[in-house]
Amino acid sequence: MLTQFIAHIKTGFPFLKEKRLLLACSGGVDSVVLAHLCIKLGLNITLAHCNFNLRGLESDENELFVRELAKQLNIAILVKSFHTKEYVQTHKGSVQMAARELRYQWFHEIMDAEGFDFVLTAHHADDSLETFVINLSRGTGIDGLSGIPAQNGRVFRPLLNFSRNEILEFAKAEHIKWREDSSNAENKYLRNKIRHEIVPKLKELHPTFLENFKKTQEHLIQTNALVQNHINELKEKLFVQEVGHYRIRIEDLAELHPIEPYLYQLFNEFGFTEWEDVKGLLTAMSGKKVESKTHSLIKDREHLLLSKKETKKKTVFVISEDDNHIINPVQLKIETVKTLQNPLQNVIYIDKEKLNYPLLLRNWEKGDYFYPFGMQGKKKLSKFFKDEKTDVLSKEKQWLLCSGNNIVWVVGKRLDERFKVDELTKSIIKITLSV
Incomplete structure (x- = not known):
């Protein structure tokens, strides 16, 4: 297995030899064997152990075992203790999902804080088969049937080419010690039920079932790559x-x-x-x-x-009479001018004496109406948006400048007739929207 592992890293992941690697080690046979293989290959690894505190003394003994393994291999170790049950109560979901979320969140925090390049996990071919069956039972697309990826971002799984039996045989031949997780024998978990009851039956169908399955998954992965290339081209177009x-x-x-x-x-x-x-x-x-x-x-x-999706908050921004520059939620320049020039969509001129301060900036709401500049009578904003062919998302983000309960300006679109400059205007306010 060592020869095969060296060849696998050389052809598939040669760059790992130059990187700082975090190796997820539970103390089970898979991760312990992976640690030994990496040391024999000369990879720069640090063990990372998660104590989920789910099985009392057994969890603590697993942690001590991994600490001793690090000493034996003369490598560094990082350990994190989690309050997993409390996390489940707060975030809901299963214990397994909680442990997974906590584990990978911690791994990424370590990589960012300590300068590690990648994390290695000890998933193997049987794990991929179990995942295939789980996804098949739940209903899935080609992604779910492609199994566990050898690489997912900064996570690498260098044992996916090897079976559980190959790993066990190597551990026994090399006299490697490991810890057995008592929960692995319990069939109350779906994965364990598949591992103990379904996978053995599948392997009885053909003496090389697992090898044939790996070839099938390779075909699925290749097919999926073709599909994704086509979909990516479509997305660029559509x-x-x-x-x-x-x-x-x-x-x-x-x-x-x-x-x-x-x-x-x-x-x-x-x-x-x-x-x-x-x-x-x-x-x-x-x-x-x-x-x-x-x-x-x-x-x-x-x-x-x-x-x-964004959490929509009903926020109102207040503009006092002394404000001349507004930067949030939109950028407005407010100034007093003596002359009136041709108004633009992003520039309005209003009669200052018709305003009641403070002015308000808010999002539009159902039922809003105003008196569009240049028209007679009022108009619901919903009808105005429809006539302007304003899309739904733009409507949700539309800001209104208001004086009391009255709309002064549908910002960037139309002034309200009631606030326009006329022959009786004594003071002109110019408001410019920066776009």
Whole structure:
């Protein structure tokens, strides 16, 4: 196995020899063997051990074992103790997910703070098979069936080419000691149930089942790469970047066949899961919205608008009579002038005596109306936006300059007729929007 491991690193990850590496070590056979292999190869590793405090004395004994392993190998070690049960109560979810989140969060903190380049984990071929079965049982796309990636950002998994049996045989041949995690024998966890009951049955189907499975996953990974190349080319063509969002023409989406897998591949990375709802947007009324945990997809006439969700706060900004420069939430320059020039969209002239200070800057709300400059009578802002063909996202970000309850300016768009300069005006205020 050592010869194979050396060849695997040489061909797949030769750059690791020049890097500072953090090796995640639980004390189990997989991570202990990985530590020994890395030392034999001359890699610069530091052990990182997580004590999740889930099994009392056993957890503490695992920590002591890994500390002794570091001394034996003459390498440094970093240890972190977690209050995992309290984390689960606060963040919900399973203990396994909590441990994973805590572990990787800590690894990345260490890498950033201590100057490590990568973290190595001891996932192997059997782990990848178990993950395949888990994802298959839950319903997944080609990504979920491709197994555990050998590299995910700054995380590397150099044992994925090796089986659990190969690792055990190497440990026994080299007289390597390790710790057995008692929880691995419990079938109350899904992964353990698959490991103990399903995977052995699969291996009975064919003497080289695991090797055949690895080849299948390689084919899936290659196929997925082809799909992603095509999808990335489509995104460059269809996703038009605008300020704060993407604009996607529905007519172009509708030309894709079959539409369902295209929608999945185009929008899956943004957290969407309700694909019938996403498909329904193509023929929905304008303003219809589908949300994921992180993003919003909104129908806007002939387009879909994709944006990252922001927590919308009802914030009001106050402008006093002495203010002449406003920088938040928009940049306004306020000055008194003697003459009136041709107004622009980003410049208005108003009669100062018609204002009641302090002025307010706020977002528009349903039911707002104003008296558009140059027109007779009032108009609801919703109708004004529709006539101006203002998209949904731009409406949400629209600011209003108000005097009391009255709108003075739909900022950057239209002055209110009631505040215009006329023949009776004695003092003129010029307000300029920086764009």
